[in-house]
Structure formats: structure tokens, C-alpha cells
Amino acid sequence: MSEKIAERYEDSLLYRIRHSCAHIMAQAVLEFYPGTKYTIGPAIENGFYYDFDLPQPITQEDLEKIEKRMRQIIAGNHNFIRKVVTAEEARQIFKDQPYKLELIDGLEQGAFDEDGNPLTEKPEISIYQHDTFIDLCRGPHVENTRQINPAAVKLMSIAGAYWRGDEKNKMLTRIYGTAWHTPEELQAYLKMLEEAKARDHRKLGKELEIFIFEDEVGPGLPLWLPRGGVIIEELEKLAKEMEEQAGYLRVRTPHLTKEDLFLRSGHLPYYAESMYPPMEIEGVRYYVKPMNCPMHHKIYASKPRSYRDLPIRLAEYGTCYRYEKSGELFGLMRVRSMQMNDAHIYCTEEQFEQEFLGVIELYKKYFEIFGIQKYVMRLSLHGKAGLGKKYVDNERLWLKTEEMVRRALHNGGIPFVEAEDEAAFYGPKVDVQIWSAIGREFTLATNQVDFAVPARFDLKYMSKDGVEETPLCIHRAPLSTHERMVGFLLEHYAGNFPVWLSPEQTRVIPITDKQNEYAEQIVRHLRAEGIRASADLSAQRMNAKIREAQLMKVPYMLIVGENEAQAGTVSLRVRDGSRQDNIRLGDFIARAKDRIAHRSPEL
RNA sequence: GCCGACGUAGCUCAAUCGGCAGAGCAACCGCCUUGUAAGUGGUAGGUUACGGGUUCGAUUCCCGUCGUCGGCUCCA
CATH class of the missing domain: 3.40.50.800 (Anticodon-binding domain)
Structure with missing residues (x-):
């Protein structure tokens, strides 16, 4: 192959055009709304944004005048001039800009960059100026605004965004824009967005009579129409066939359990906020289940197990309820009631690798059936700072299990990327990210290792040597939930189901x-x-x-x-x-x- | 949950400045008896999401609630 390695986006002219557009937009906004505090404004996929602390709210109509002013600035053929300054000089320049001062502190301590990401070494502090606007910025930018085609720039939307992405911080006003080399590219992009709308699963779901949401039923609680019901039946049939072949056993468990079960599992302290509140009867608190694992653990524990019995694979299309925050609901992709393609595999440490790869093999079979070509396996690891808070407090076991998963993936020849600080509370996980045909990225399948909860349930098996051991547990959901799967398939096939x-x-x-x-x-x-x-x-x-x-x-x-x-x-x-x-x-x-x-x- | 926008007939959408709420499709009743993406006439359909306020008068202006959408945060 003589193909050249693709240029990194960050090094491309387009990236610099977009990043520069963010600055130009900031200049325009500052001119229209004196007293605005400006924060950060990076280039992103397909465009750019800038976050402002504005003295007054702005509306969609304001975007037009900001856009117009941006075109004027671009037409002024201004140079972008970079200058390295000391922290003291920077503080002088941005003395009225509290957010910038905070960023300068971070840069000076060498701890964080302008996005709040930790840095390994102390960076240079640089500023960029074009026309009247100066920003604290690492760059790079275009040399001159004439490199930007004003007809290929468009402001898209206004949104709220927390300062430094932390919900405890103030909410800023974010303006999104898009920029391209040529007006033709811009038009093509806008057309692509239009087409994406046509195959949005919410639109198709209504048109093809797959599902509805009803105000009187409640947000995030889909009603499956007969046509949606058929799709679900077919998916379950597929899952049952595949799982039967792979040696899974089907079980069934209730929708409700006593509070004690979730206290025992350790879920309650971590996830109480995203569970429906308890209901009390005969003096006992019950919860609607947000996951099936504790009940499957109980099934495992229903009789003594020998190493000869392992692995035991318990599968159930379990119906779960999670109280997702109102703003997080999104069509079928994020709902409050869902049915999971769930299973728990109990195995010994020696069996782990084979079982883990068995699950990944199962994914691949599904991907083939559905014609999913683009996917990324993402290994989520714990974060040191979260031990004892977000994560079970046993670093030794974390490192050991993470290494086991890493090794299994290597040995199986499965390409993957690693993500720090994104594990489940009980162990590392491998999520499979896929892209629907309209470019919407989301996590479909998940495959999680649990080294913590089996012990809490006192799960045991008798080993060859006659000593009791605790099994490992693999949580897996290759077909995700019915909700997310059907949502994905609608977009994937644009409603043209096989x-x-x-x-x-x-x-x-x-x-x-x-x-x-x-x-x-x-x-x-x-x-x-x-x-x-x-x-x-x-x-x-x-x-x-x-x-x-x-x-x-x-x-x-x-x-x-x-x-x-x-x-x-x-x-x-x-x-x-x-x-x-x-x-x-x-x-x-x-x-x-x-x-x-x-x-x-x-x- | 937070910031912003939106909510009109089953669906898609109109309604000027605050002055009787309208169209197409679908539904229903007819006529047409048909050859590969809409034959045709008629009828019916509304507490303008819900609750309050301003006004002689509110779909329209204001407040609240609910829901949806674009984001942020979150996603066991």
C-alpha cells in the first residue's frame, strides 16, 4: 500500500480555519455585547464553538448579525499574530477576564490546559491577536483572515454549557458554528444534516408505526406498536438462538426487589439517584430493578457449585427501569424503561479469557448479520482518584483484572482503545462504539468484568483442590437494549429493514x-x-x-x-x-x- | 437536573398588529373497476399541551406546570 498517512485534523488548514473562526466570532460577540466574559473556543469536528458569559441572553436572530459582522472582519484581511508572554504579562492583558485569569493560573502551575485537561509539562503561554481581538490561545491559526472563505462559514446554534464541563460551575452560553474551505463544502454539509434528519429514528419510528411516546404514560417510556413488537420478537428469537448455541441458560426474574438486595450488591450507594424511588409495603422498601445482575447472582447461589459446573451463563431479556434525568432522554436511545439483552457468565480465572473472547465472537457474529462494519472496542479502566468513590476500593484487583482483559484482547487479536476513568464501579469494561448511518455515535454492546460483586453475594464454587473460591462474573449485552437496538437499526437501515x-x-x-x-x-x-x-x-x-x-x-x-x-x-x-x-x-x-x-x- | 427554543385536527403545517382557527393527507359516506409511487365528489374532525393572569376580546402578550427538540452534565 502506498497510501500516505492521513494528515492529523489538528494539523490541517481546515482545523486552523475553524479555530480562527471561533476567535472572529468572539470578537463580533464582544463588540455587540460589551461586558461579555469570554472563556474557550476550540475547533471541533465539523466546526467550532465559543463559550461566553454574556450580560444578556441572545437568540437565534442575533446569530445573523454576528455572522454578518464575522464576514466583515474576515474581509478585513487581518493577520493572526502569535506572541509568547509571561504569566504576569498575560494577567495584565486579561485583567478584566476572570475565566482567562483562571486559565492562566492553570497554565502557570502547569497543571491544566485551556480545556481543563491535565498536562505533563509546563506549557508556554501564548496569545493570538487579529484585528482588535486578543485571546489566550495555544493555536494554531491561519496566518491571515483571507485564508477563510466568508461564504463557507455559518453559525448554527446556541446552547448552554457548564464552565469547564462541570455541572457545579456556572452555565455559559455556547455558540456553535461550522466552517469549510468552500461554500460548496458548506452546502454539502448542510445537505448531509438535512438527510440525516430524514433517517432519524424518531421520525422513522413514527412514520413506520414502530413506537410512540405518550404524555400520559410518561417521558422515556416507549409504547411499542404492533410493527415494533414484530421487530422485537425477531431480535429476541435471534438472541435466543445464538445464546443457546453458545451454551447460555435462560432465566427469568421479577421487576421488583427488596432494598436489601441492592444494598448487598453495592448498587444503591452508587446509583440511588438514577433509580426510581422505593415503594414501601408491609414495612419493607422495594425498588424497581435498574439491572438484572443481583437476581442472577441469587440464581447462581441457589445451589452449591463445583468447578465442573463452570462456566455458568445465565441469560435473560430483563426489563429494567432507570431514572434518567429529564434532559438526558433521547428518543429510543436513552429511555427510562428498557429491555436488556443481558447475561452473566460465572467462571474461574483460568476460564476468563476464553469466555471473554467468546462474548466478543458473539458481537462479531451480530455485526455480520446487521452489516455493521465500523466499530471500535473501547476498554474502560478505573481512575486512581475515584478509588473508594466511583470505584470499588481495591487497586490491586483493578490492575490485575485490567491486565487480564488487555491480555485477552491482545491474544484474541482484537484492536481496541483504552479510556481512563470510565469503568463500571465493579470492574473494567469493553464497550463497543458504533456509528449509525447518519453518523450518530453511540455505545451499543457492553462487556464488563466484575471482580467485586460476586464476593459481596458470597458466591462460591468448590475448586479442584477442595477449597471454596469466588467466581469472576462477566456482564454482557451484545444487543444492548431493545430500545437502543431498534433505534440504531432504524437509522442504520433508514427503515428499509431486511x-x-x-x-x-x-x-x-x-x-x-x-x-x-x-x-x-x-x-x-x-x-x-x-x-x-x-x-x-x-x-x-x-x-x-x-x-x-x-x-x-x-x-x-x-x-x-x-x-x-x-x-x-x-x-x-x-x-x-x-x-x-x-x-x-x-x-x-x-x-x-x-x-x-x-x-x-x-x- | 441546567441553558435556550418549541408545543395549533390522527399526521404534516398555515393563521398580518391581539379581532369568528384554516389547508393537504389520513378517517368516514359515495362514484369510478382501475396494470406498478397519490382517480374523484362529499361529510365529519379543535377547551390552539395544561393551569392562571393582563385585556372589551388571547393561538397571539405575561407567569407557572407538563412534554418535545438543540446542547451541557450524566449513562451500572
């Missing part, structure tokens, strides 16, 4: 009402063959029926007129627009059954 997942696989369309009976007969045949089918017997014309089926993204339409009824055939119209006339019903059935049986992406 045949096996399509809520309605076939719609039979009689051309006139004289063929209604023939159509119904076909539906009976198809159903007997295990193909989901319905007939459109409405009084509309054929064209309208086709249009409707097409909009509902039904993969197969069987159009039947007088000719077909006479000959006992159908005219097949496929969702992609292709058609085959006069085919025997049996041939169609064979085709559909083949696609369904193989969970094929082909139509």
Missing part, C-alpha cells in the same frame, strides 16, 4: 375488488408458510396502494389482477422498484423463505 426484520414482509395488492378473494387466499398461503403478509382491500386504486406500501417500506408487494387470478400467479414488485411479472406463488414463497431463513440482507 426481510427477516420487516414488520410486514409482504403486501398483496389486488388491482380491482374482483381480485380481493384471490388476494386473501394468497395471504392465507403466505401465513401458513411463516411469512408475514396482509392484503390491501381498500377502495383505493392500485397506484395509491403501491405508493402506500412503498412508503411503509414493505419489502415485497404482490400485485394481482385478472391475469394473475386466472393463471394462479403474482406480479412481484420489490421495495427497490424492480419487478417480476407472472411468477408462480410457490417461487415467490421459496425466495422469501430463503431470505428469512438466512437473515439475508438481500431482498
Whole structure:
């Protein structure tokens, strides 16, 4: 391969254009709103932002005038001039800017950069000036504003953002913008955003009648419509098949448990805030479960276990409830009621690697079925500072387990990235990040090691040597929750589900009402063959029926007129627009059954 | 939870400055009997999210609640 290593974004001209736009925007904002305190304004993916502490709220309309002023500044062909200063000089320059002074303190101590990230060595303090605006900034920037095309810059939105990303701090006003090399690139980007809107799972979910939210039911509590129900049934069928083959045992547990169980598991002190509040009956407090593990632990403990029994893999599509904060809810992706593709694998330390990689193999099989090509395994580790607070206080075990996972991934040839301070409270985890077709990134699958909770439940097995040992536990959810999975799949397929997942696989369309009976007969045949089918017997014309089926993204339409009824055939119209006339019903059935049986992406 | 915007018929969206709330699609009742993305006529459909206030009069202005959206924070 003679491919050159791609230029780092941070080194690119586009990055400098965006970073410089952030400064230019800050200048404009300061001109319009004297007394504004400015904080930080970096380039980000697709654009830039700047966070301000404004003396007054601003609105969407204000963005237009700020944008206009930015264009004027850009047209002024100003140089960006870098200068290295001492901390004292910097304090003098920014004496009226408290946020900047705080940043200077951080830089001087060498502890933090302007984003609040810890630094290893003491940085130089530099400032950048263009026109009348001076900012404390590491750079880099364009040399001159003429390198920015004013027609390729656009301000996008206003949002709140906490100073230094900490919710205890003041909320600032953030303005987002986007900038590109050329106006054409900007237009292409805006068009991409438009298209993304069209395949947003919330929009598709409504149009395709998959799910709804109802005010009277409550926020974050989706109602699955019949078509959504079908998709869920199919996903469960898939999971059960795969898990059965992989040696999982299915269990079932209640939605409620006594408080004691979550005290024992250690979840309550860590997660009480994101659990629904307890209900009390007969003097005992009960919680709706936010996860299934404690109950699975109880099932493990229901009888004595020998090393010969291990690994034990307990699986359940468990229904859980989590009190996500109101602002965190997001369509199906973040909800308050969810059904998890959950399982807990109890194993010995020796078995760990094989079991762990077994789970990852399972992921990969799923990815293949769904045609997921881009994913990143992310190993989340503990953070030293969080020991005893966010994390179980046993550094030795953390390091040991993290090394076990790392080794397992290496030995399995699984590429991964590491993330400090993002583990679960009971152990390291491997999350799988994927990207939906509209570029929305999220965590789908998760695979967590638990070295802490089994001991709390006093889980044991009798080892070969006749001594009691505590098993390790792997928590895993390759298909995430039904909610997140269906949300992802909607965007991934843009609603064009493969045949096996399509809520309605076939719609039979009689051309006139004289063929209604023939159509119904076909539906009976198809159903007997295990193909989901319905007939459109409405009084509309054929064209309208086709249009409707097409909009509902039904993969197969069987159009039947007088000719077909006479000959006992159908005219097949496929969702992609292709058609085959006069085919025997049996041939169609064979085709559909083949696609369904193989969970094929082909139509 | 925090900052900001928004909430009109089942759906998508109108309604000038505060002056009788409207359209398309869907639904329902007809007519048309139809060949691969909307045939046609009619009927019905509303406490303008909810509660309060200002006003002769509020979808419109103000306050509160609920919900949604864009972000921030968070995500066992």
C-alpha cells in the first residue's frame, strides 16, 4: 500500500480555519455585547464553538448579525499574530477576564490546559491577536483572515454549557458554528444534516408505526406498536438462538426487589439517584430493578457449585427501569424503561479469557448479520482518584483484572482503545462504539468484568483442590437494549429493514375488488408458510396502494389482477422498484423463505 | 437536573398588529373497476399541551406546570 498517512485534523488548514473562526466570532460577540466574559473556543469536528458569559441572553436572530459582522472582519484581511508572554504579562492583558485569569493560573502551575485537561509539562503561554481581538490561545491559526472563505462559514446554534464541563460551575452560553474551505463544502454539509434528519429514528419510528411516546404514560417510556413488537420478537428469537448455541441458560426474574438486595450488591450507594424511588409495603422498601445482575447472582447461589459446573451463563431479556434525568432522554436511545439483552457468565480465572473472547465472537457474529462494519472496542479502566468513590476500593484487583482483559484482547487479536476513568464501579469494561448511518455515535454492546460483586453475594464454587473460591462474573449485552437496538437499526437501515426484520414482509395488492378473494387466499398461503403478509382491500386504486406500501417500506408487494387470478400467479414488485411479472406463488414463497431463513440482507 | 427554543385536527403545517382557527393527507359516506409511487365528489374532525393572569376580546402578550427538540452534565 502506498497510501500516505492521513494528515492529523489538528494539523490541517481546515482545523486552523475553524479555530480562527471561533476567535472572529468572539470578537463580533464582544463588540455587540460589551461586558461579555469570554472563556474557550476550540475547533471541533465539523466546526467550532465559543463559550461566553454574556450580560444578556441572545437568540437565534442575533446569530445573523454576528455572522454578518464575522464576514466583515474576515474581509478585513487581518493577520493572526502569535506572541509568547509571561504569566504576569498575560494577567495584565486579561485583567478584566476572570475565566482567562483562571486559565492562566492553570497554565502557570502547569497543571491544566485551556480545556481543563491535565498536562505533563509546563506549557508556554501564548496569545493570538487579529484585528482588535486578543485571546489566550495555544493555536494554531491561519496566518491571515483571507485564508477563510466568508461564504463557507455559518453559525448554527446556541446552547448552554457548564464552565469547564462541570455541572457545579456556572452555565455559559455556547455558540456553535461550522466552517469549510468552500461554500460548496458548506452546502454539502448542510445537505448531509438535512438527510440525516430524514433517517432519524424518531421520525422513522413514527412514520413506520414502530413506537410512540405518550404524555400520559410518561417521558422515556416507549409504547411499542404492533410493527415494533414484530421487530422485537425477531431480535429476541435471534438472541435466543445464538445464546443457546453458545451454551447460555435462560432465566427469568421479577421487576421488583427488596432494598436489601441492592444494598448487598453495592448498587444503591452508587446509583440511588438514577433509580426510581422505593415503594414501601408491609414495612419493607422495594425498588424497581435498574439491572438484572443481583437476581442472577441469587440464581447462581441457589445451589452449591463445583468447578465442573463452570462456566455458568445465565441469560435473560430483563426489563429494567432507570431514572434518567429529564434532559438526558433521547428518543429510543436513552429511555427510562428498557429491555436488556443481558447475561452473566460465572467462571474461574483460568476460564476468563476464553469466555471473554467468546462474548466478543458473539458481537462479531451480530455485526455480520446487521452489516455493521465500523466499530471500535473501547476498554474502560478505573481512575486512581475515584478509588473508594466511583470505584470499588481495591487497586490491586483493578490492575490485575485490567491486565487480564488487555491480555485477552491482545491474544484474541482484537484492536481496541483504552479510556481512563470510565469503568463500571465493579470492574473494567469493553464497550463497543458504533456509528449509525447518519453518523450518530453511540455505545451499543457492553462487556464488563466484575471482580467485586460476586464476593459481596458470597458466591462460591468448590475448586479442584477442595477449597471454596469466588467466581469472576462477566456482564454482557451484545444487543444492548431493545430500545437502543431498534433505534440504531432504524437509522442504520433508514427503515428499509431486511426481510427477516420487516414488520410486514409482504403486501398483496389486488388491482380491482374482483381480485380481493384471490388476494386473501394468497395471504392465507403466505401465513401458513411463516411469512408475514396482509392484503390491501381498500377502495383505493392500485397506484395509491403501491405508493402506500412503498412508503411503509414493505419489502415485497404482490400485485394481482385478472391475469394473475386466472393463471394462479403474482406480479412481484420489490421495495427497490424492480419487478417480476407472472411468477408462480410457490417461487415467490421459496425466495422469501430463503431470505428469512438466512437473515439475508438481500431482498 | 441546567441553558435556550418549541408545543395549533390522527399526521404534516398555515393563521398580518391581539379581532369568528384554516389547508393537504389520513378517517368516514359515495362514484369510478382501475396494470406498478397519490382517480374523484362529499361529510365529519379543535377547551390552539395544561393551569392562571393582563385585556372589551388571547393561538397571539405575561407567569407557572407538563412534554418535545438543540446542547451541557450524566449513562451500572
